[in-house]
Amino acid sequence: MIDLELSRELDERGARAAAVLYSWTRMAMKSKKTAKTLLKRQDRLEGAALCWLKDEALRWTQRISWRIMLTGGTVTCAETTSCVRSGKPLSDTQTWRMKISWKILDAENAPLGYSEDEVFYNDPSASLRRTASAGPVLVRPTSSMKGSTAPENLLELRGSEYTGEPLDCDLTAAIRKQSAKRRIKRIMEAEKERAEQERIEEEQRLKEERRRRSDTPYEASTKFRWATRVVIVLGRVLRALVSYSADMIPETATQRSFRTLRDNSEVKEILFNKSLYQRGKSQYAYVPEWAKKILMKSAMERSENELSQLHSMLKGLTSYDKFTYRIQLAMCRAMTYLKVEHPRVVLRKGHIGVSFYFIFSGSVFVNVEELLTKTGHVMWHTAITLNRGDSFGELALLRNIKRTASVVVREDTELLVVEKNVFSKTCPRIFDKELADKIQFCKSLTLFEQWTDDALKNVCFEAQIQEWKANKIIVKDSSKELEWIYLCMQSINRLNIIIYRATMSESESDSEDEVTGAEKILEAMELSYKDEPHAKGDTSYIVNEEDEEDEDEDGTEEKLPEIEIVPTELERRDKRVSENFTELIKSESKTGKLNKDVVYLNIASMKSGDIFDVSEVLRPTGRTLMLVSKGAVLLRIKRHDFFRYSTKQTLRQARKVVEELDYPPRRSSIAHTTSAVFGTVKKCTASIYRERRTREVLTSRNLIRTEHARGKETADTGSCCSLSVETGKIRSISVICV
Numbered sequence: 118m119i120d121l122e123l124s125r126e127l128d129e130r131g132a133r134a135a136a137v138l139y140s141w142t143r144m145a146m147k148s149k150k151t152a153k154t155l156l157k158r159q160d161r162l163e164g165a166a167l168c169w170l171k172d173e174a175l176r177w178t179q180r181i182s183w184r185i186m187l188t189g190g191t192v193t194c195a196e197t198t199s200c201v202r203s204g205k206p207l208s209d210t211q212t213w214r215m216k217i218s219w220k221i222l223d224a225e226n227a228p229l230g231y232s233e234d235e236v237f238y239n240d241p242s243a244s245l246r247r248t249a250s251a252g253p254v255l256v257r258p259t260s261s262m263k264g265s266t267a268p269e270n271l272l273e274l275r276g277s278e279y280t281g282e283p284l285d286c287d288l289t290a291a292i293r294k295q296s297a298k299r300r301i302k303r304i305m306e307a308e309k310e311r312a313e314q315e316r317i318e319e320e321q322r323l324k325e326e327r328r329r330r331s332d333t334p335y336e337a338s339t340k341f342r343w344a345t346r347v348v349i350v351l352g353r354v355l356r357a358l359v360s361y362s363a364d365m366i367p368e369t370a371t372q373r374s375f376r377t378l379r380d381n382s383e384v385k386e387i388l389f390n391k392s393l394y395q396r397g398k399s400q401y402a403y404v405p406e407w408a409k410k411i412l413m414k415s416a417m418e419r420s421e422n423e424l425s426q427l428h429s430m431l432k433g434l435t436s437y438d439k440f441t442y443r444i445q446l447a448m449c450r451a452m453t454y455l456k457v458e459h460p461r462v463v464l465r466k467g468h469i470g471v472s473f474y475f476i477f478s479g480s481v482f483v484n485v486e487e488l489l490t491k492t493g494h495v496m497w498h499t500a501i502t503l504n505r506g507d508s509f510g511e512l513a514l515l516r517n518i519k520r521t522a523s524v525v526v527r528e529d530t531e532l533l534v535v536e537k538n539v540f541s542k543t544c545p546r547i548f549d550k551e552l553a554d555k556i557q558f559c560k561s562l563t564l565f566e567q568w569t570d571d572a573l574k575n576v577c578f579e580a581q582i583q584e585w586k587a588n589k590i591i592v593k594d595s596s597k598e599l600e601w602i603y604l605c606m607q608s609i610n611r612l613n614i615i616i617y618r619a620t621m622s623e624s625e626s627d628s629e630d631e632v633t634g635a636e637k638i639l640e641a642m643e644l645s646y647k648d649e650p651h652a653k654g655d656t657s658y659i660v661n662e663e664d665e666e667d668e669d670e671d672g673t674e675e676k677l678p679e680i681e682i683v684p685t686e687l688e689r690r691d692k693r694v695s696e697n698f699t700e701l702i703k704s705e706s707k708t709g710k711l712n713k714d715v716v717y718l719n720i721a722s723m724k725s726g727d728i729f730d731v732s733e734v735l736r737p738t739g740r741t742l743m744l745v746s747k748g749a750v751l752l753r754i755k756r757h758d759f760f761r762y763s764t765k766q767t768l769r770q771a772r773k774v775v776e777e778l779d780y781p782p783r784r785s786s787i788a789h790t791t792s793a794v795f796g797t798v799k800k801c802t803a804s805i806y807r808e809r810r811t812r813e814v815l816t817s818r819n820l821i822r823t824e825h826a827r828g829k830e831t832a833d834t835g836s837c838c839s840l841s842v843e844t845g846k847i848r849s850i851s852v853i854c855v
């Protein structure tokens with residue numbers, strides 16, 4: 118028998134449980150969780166519904182005559198899972214199921230065949246079926262079937278008598294207590310589990326942490342080891358590079374002597390940058406910070422104002438001034454700043470050229486290779502030292518060839534770099550003009566009369582225009598000068614002198630008097646320059662050829678030559694660190710060479726258009742001549758190029774010209790003069806020399822005057838201090854001796 122009311126009641130409760138379940142599920146659905154998460158949540162929902170149901174069940178279990186205690190149970194909704202999965206709402210009529218387990222408290226009253234578990238379905242047919250078949254429970258009113266609500270009448274254990282015993286009032290409390298205890302126990306267990314879980318997790322975390330900590334020093338030491346290894350390897354590579362670099366560009370004699378000077382603490386103090394102390398000439402000794410900032414910007418970022426600032430900073434640099442204003446601005450836009458520290462190599466011979474350089478501060482050595490014909494060895498020597506205002510690196514860019522020399526910095530040097538593309542677009546015109554000047558000059562010489570334009574162009578391309586101050590030795594020993602041919606473009610302040618270095622035989626060189634005399638004469642030669650303006654480095658003087666002719670005719674040397682400014686395009690492009698003639702004499706006299714067996718004879722002078730020792734170039738005899746500057750602009754062309762581009766015909770013509778010219782005079786005439794000189798010298802006595810010398814010092818500003826006379830020998834045997842010789846074809850020869 119089924120108590121319909123109870124059944125209905127259960128149905129209602131079940132429906133409510135299902136509704137709760139449904140609402141919970143909806144909530145979960147709303148939160149858009151995945152089906153898996155929802156299913157997990159469903160368990161919790163079912164648990165929650167069960168709690169509610171349990172409370173409800175407790176209420177009616179109190180009403181049965183024999184006492185049971187609800188010990189557990191589950192409530193599931195058959196369609197819940199599918200509803201959750203499909204997201205469909207759960208209707209009130211859908212099947213739900215509750216399973217309740219209980220314990221019999223008063224076993225003696227319990228019916229036989231009783232089962233502790235019972236399942237209820239809200240499905241009426243299932244409920245009926247189940248209820249009917251179910252062994253234990255439910256419900257049969259004892260007295261009145263309908264309308265009876267008293268608990269003792271409401272339920273009756275099937276197959277047993279309803280005793281109608283009063284309900285134990287403490288039962289509810291006991292059950293509740295027990296249930297609470299169980300709940301607490303469960304909660305505690307869950308807590309314990311959670312704590313255990315947390316402990317395990319914490320342990321794992323700590324373990325991990327510890328491992329990581331122990332790993333850190335390991336990693337650090339590994340990294341350190343790697344770093345040291347990298348440093349060692351890099352060090353080795355750099356050392357190899359340095360030694361390779363040293364092998365490639367061995368130190369030249371000039372570099373070595375400069376280094377020795379630098380290392381000498383006493384001299385070091387006076388090795389200062391003189392541009393710092395120059396007033397007016399340069400406002401900026403070093404590139405100022407504001408200029409560096411501009412130079413760091415890209416070309417497009419530089420404003421017009423910044424360009425003009427850069428331009429005013431660079432104005433005054435010799436090689437920069439050669440360019441037109443437009444090109445200067447183009448370069449200001451594109452140039453970058455580069456500081457190179459001593460003793461680094463800026464560019465290396467044989468490399469591909471990518472930039473052109475201006476020296477803003479500092480200086481560099483230009484080192485070239487030289488083939489020693491005697492030994493066949495290749496030697497490096499410093500061809501030039503370039504200073505502030507000079508430029509280099511143009512040859513490779515203009516001719517599309519490899520670098521022709523190596524450039525090594527002499528001290529910390531600031532460079533302004535112009536990239537190849539900018540240089541190729543803007544600068545060639547300047548160099549074209551210089552080339553045109555060189556070609557024009559060569560064309561004016563008889564030597565090149567029959568040369569084609571192309572051949573001349575090729576020769577002139579690598580030819581260099583050089584400006585020399587007075588008293589500098591341009592060629593020390595013509596027999597050893599195998600690289601260049603020197604052509605005088607402009608003779609500043611009269612003539613350059615060509616000196617013949619003669620060696621006396623043993624028999625002729627034993628007089629002490631003559632030694633002193635030779636030395637003094639050489640000093641005098643040098644002293645005579647000292648009073649002249651160009652000797653102080655002032656190169657803005659130049660002599661008109663006509664004036665010189667006039668002067669020669671007059672035979673007066675006192676008359677000051679007319680001066681004119683050297684054209685800017687002929688300004689010095691490079692300069693050579695060369696010996697002073699004075700210093701050479703001093704060093705030779707110190708070592709005793711000069712005193713014993715050497716005498717220098719001034720055998721000729723070079724004027725514009727003259728070529729130094731050209732006869733030796735064409736037919737080498739091995740004679741030794743020296744070329745000393747009195748202030749000149751020279752064009753030097755490569756001997757190699759000269760022969761490479763000359764034809765048989767041009768060579769033949771050149772020889773003819775040179776023979777006719779016989780300039781400077783051939784050995785025979787010089788030898789004659791030398792022996793005459795030495796013969797004269799032998800007869801001199803020290804007392805006569807001293808007497809005469811004192812008189813001259815008193816009467817003349819110059820200690821000893823070199824007289825230029827034509828067709829007259831003025832050698833005064835026994836007391837002569839100057840001797841002039843005319844040898845027909847030689848324009849002017851001064852032989853100086855005592």
Ligand SMILES: Nc1ncnc2c1ncn2[C@@H]1O[C@@H]2COP(=O)(O)O[C@H]2[C@H]1O
Nearest residue numbers: 500501509510511512513520521522691
């Ligand atoms: N004998 C020399 N005299 C002056 N400058 C030179 C000499 N040889 C090379 N140079 C310069 O050194 C530079 C090396 O690179 P480039 O060949 O491009 O251009 C060269 C010239 O600017």
